Amino acid sequence: xxxxxxxxxxxxxxxxxxxxxxxxxxxxxxxxxxxxxxxxxxxxxxxxxxxxxxxxxxxxxxxxxxxxxxxxxxxxxxxxxxxxxxxxxxxxxxxxxxxxxxxxxxxxxxxxxxxxxxxxxxxxxxxxxxxxxxxxxxxxxxxxxxxxxxxxxxxxxxxxxxxxxxxxxxxxxxxxxxxxxxxxxxxxxxxxxxxxxxxxxxxxxxxxxxxxxxxxxxxxxxxxxxxxxxxxxxxxxxxxxxxxxxxxxxxxxxxxxxxxxxxxxxxxxxxxxxxxxxxxxxxxxxxxxxxxxxxxxxxxxxxxxxxxxxxxxxxxxxxxxxxxxxxxxxxxxxxxxxxxxxxxxxxxxxxxxxxxxxxxxxxxxxxxxxxxxxxxxxxxxxxxxxxxxxxxxxxxxxxxxxxxxxxxxxxxxxxxxxxxxxxxxxxxxxxxxxxx
Numbered sequence: 001x002x003x004x005x006x007x008x009x010x011x012x013x014x015x016x017x018x019x020x021x022x023x024x025x026x027x028x029x030x031x032x033x034x035x036x037x038x039x040x041x042x043x044x045x046x047x048x049x050x051x052x053x054x055x056x057x058x059x060x061x062x063x064x065x066x067x068x069x070x071x072x073x074x075x076x077x078x079x080x081x082x083x084x085x086x087x088x089x090x091x092x093x094x095x096x097x098x099x100x101x102x103x104x105x106x107x108x109x110x111x112x113x114x115x116x117x118x119x120x121x122x123x124x125x126x127x128x129x130x131x132x133x134x135x136x137x138x139x140x141x142x143x144x145x146x147x148x149x150x151x152x153x154x155x156x157x158x159x160x161x162x163x164x165x166x167x168x169x170x171x172x173x174x175x176x177x178x179x180x181x182x183x184x185x186x187x188x189x190x191x192x193x194x195x196x197x198x199x200x201x202x203x204x205x206x207x208x209x210x211x212x213x214x215x216x217x218x219x220x221x222x223x224x225x226x227x228x229x230x231x232x233x234x235x236x237x238x239x240x241x242x243x244x245x246x247x248x249x250x251x252x253x254x255x256x257x258x259x260x261x262x263x264x265x266x267x268x269x270x271x272x273x274x275x276x277x278x279x280x281x282x283x284x285x286x287x288x289x290x291x292x293x294x295x296x297x298x299x300x301x302x303x304x305x306x307x308x309x310x311x312x313x314x315x316x317x318x319x320x321x322x323x324x325x326x327x328x329x330x331x332x333x334x335x336x337x338x339x340x341x342x343x344x345x346x347x348x349x350x351x352x353x354x355x356x357x358x359x360x361x362x363x364x365x366x367x368x369x370x371x372x373x374x375x376x377x378x379x380x381x382x383x384x385x386x387x388x389x390x391x392x393x394x395x396x397x398x399x400x401x402x403x404x405x406x407x408x409x410x411x412x413x414x415x416x417x418x419x420x421x422x423x424x425x426x427x428x429x430x431x432x433x434x435x436x
Contacts, residue, residue, distance in 0.1 A: 001134075001144050004072075004127045004193070005151025007186025011079050011120035013159040014086075014179055015039050015113040021164065021256035021266065022172045023091045028106075030257055034382030036110055037253040037375075042117035043124065044372035047365045050125050066195030068133075071126040076186045078119035083180035085112040087173045123186070128363045132351050133196035145348045146289030153281045153340060158182065161273030164266035226362055230353070233422050237353065240415035241370045244301075244346050247309035247409040248339065249374025251402060253381045258315070258398050263323045272332050280333040284340025288348070297349045298420040304338075304345030305416045309409025311338035312402050319399035346370060 013019070020033045057063060058070035065073060089096060089109045096105040131148055135141040159179060166175040227234045259269050291300040314331040321327045350366040381401070389397025 001131060001147040002151035002154075003185055003189035004130065005148035006155045007072075007076060007151075007183060007189060008120075008124050008127050008148070009152035009155025010159060010179060010182050010186070011083070011116050011123075012040075012043070013156060014083060014176065015116045015120075017252050017256050018159055018163055019091075019113065020253050021260060022167070024257045024260045025172075026091050028091060028093065030254070030382035030386055032106070032382070033257060034253050035379050036106075036113065037381070038379040039110060039114040039117045040375050040378075041372070042114065043121045043367075044369075044375050046121040046125055046367070049122070050365070053122060053125050054129070065190065068126050068130045069190045069193060069195055072123055072130075072190045073187060075119045075123035075126070076183045076190070079116050079123065080180045080183040082112050082115040082119065083176055083183075086116070087176045087180075090173070124367070125363075128351075128367065130193065130196060132354055132363060134194075135351075141351050142289060142292040142348055145292075145351060146285055146344055149285050149289075149340070149344045149347065150282070153285060153343075155182075157274060157278050157281070161270045161277065164270035165274070168266045168270075223365065226353070226365065233419070236415060236418055236422075238366075238369045240412055240419055241346070241350065241366055242373050243409070243412040243415065244305060245308060245342065245370055246374040246377070246412070247312050247405045248342075249371060250378045250381055250408065251312055251315070251405040253378050254385055254398070254401065255315070257382075258319070261394055261398070262319070264328060268325070268328075272329050273336075276329055277332045277336045280336035281340040284337035285344050287337075288341040288344035292344070292348045297345075297352055298416070300345045301349045302413070302416040302420060304342035305409065305413045307338040308342035309406045309412075311335045312406040312409075316399045316402035316406070319395045319402060322395075 016037060020037070023033050023036070024030075053071050057067050058065075058074045060070075061073045062070035064070065086109060089105060089112060091109050092105050094105050095102045096108055097103075098108065127148075131144050132141065135144050163175050163179065166178065230237060256269075288300055288304065291303065311334045314334045318327050318331045350363060350370070353366060354362040384404075385394075385397050385401045387397075388400045392400075
């Protein structure tokens with residue numbers, strides 16, 4: 001689970017926050033960086049193709065490895081190939097000639113980044129399903145979630161911290177090639193892992209997807225089962241999940257450009273993230289995992305709803321204080337602990353809501369809602385910083401922006417309190433009993 005979590009985490013920053021650092025150093029405008037972050041919408045729209053992944057075997061590899069592992073390997077190969085393509089194209093504002101046709105380089109580069117995001121989102125669908133189907137109890141699910149998050153955060157350390165140190169010495173291109181090679185970790189994990197028995201569960205419905213009943217079950221069944229099981233609270237759940245990490249998503253594309261504009265070099269950012277930042281992340285993940293086992297999902301979820309957006313205020317203080325190494329380190333510690341805690345809290349809660357037979361699709365629905373609104377809004381993050389800086393310094397614009405992202409986390413706190421007070425519901429209802 002640690003290895004699969006690592007594989008899941010490798011691509012996300014390479015087409016997100018880290019990519020913003022590379023683009024900013026190449027002179028790309030903040031607004032363009034923000035708009036290109038929309039490739040991350042693939043992670044939020046994955047519920048659209050999750051039914052296909054849930055009910056069919058992967059081309060080439062499905063019969064050999066099984067449904068879950070087959071899709072994992074195919075997705076990992078596509079991610080690695082598209083990352084190599086990004087290295088060959090480079091993020092610059094000029095024209096590149098492909099097959100004798102002149103194309104806007106940034107457009108082609110963005111297309112390859114979108115391919116990485118699409119394949120990475122597909123990998124996430126299957127890894128999440130594998131994790132949920134492999135657990136035999138809520139307690140084991142909490143530990144598997146912590147293990148997955150530990151591996152995931154380890155990958156973020158590499159792609160958000162160590163890569164900056166590498167880029168300072170060997171350049172961005174070679175650094176991204178090494179990241180493509182790291183997808184091999186996931187491929188090794190696929191070979192080690194066992195195909196979960198639950199991946200073949202069809203909930204008593206026809207095993208053939210390509211029939212009217214099979215299509216209905218694959219596409220509509222998961223949503224009917226979810227809303228029938230949770231009733232009117234289903235809408236509250238989806239709204240809370242949608243708003244829970246919005247402050248982090250909206251802030252995300254501007255973090256690395258902010259460091260560049262603040263005058264903090266790549267090596268310093270990477271060194272802090274890779275040392276005290278890593279420790280803070282591990283402590284946050286462990287704290288959330290222990291809290292989920294000791295106190296349950298809901299108290300842990302509420303604590304994460306407070307900690308997550310609260311950490312954004314540290315960046316606002318940093319913007320006003322300047323590039324002081326001590327303040328920057330403190331901000332990184334706060335952010336990494338809170339992000340690690342909130343991430344585990346939300347993943348554990350969402351995992352507890354799925355039904356066997358629809359694991360991949362229902363979890364894809366929940367994880368899509370958790371990111372969709374935030375990833376739509378984050379495309380405008382560069383524009384907002386530029387507008388807030390009008391009549392002020394750029395750093396003052398950043399400070400106002402970070403404060404605003406913290407405030408938009410308040411509604412999620414209120415919704416978590418509402419969900420905590422709802423009557424308990426057993427998440428073990430068979431989906432077939434609802435749909436059939």
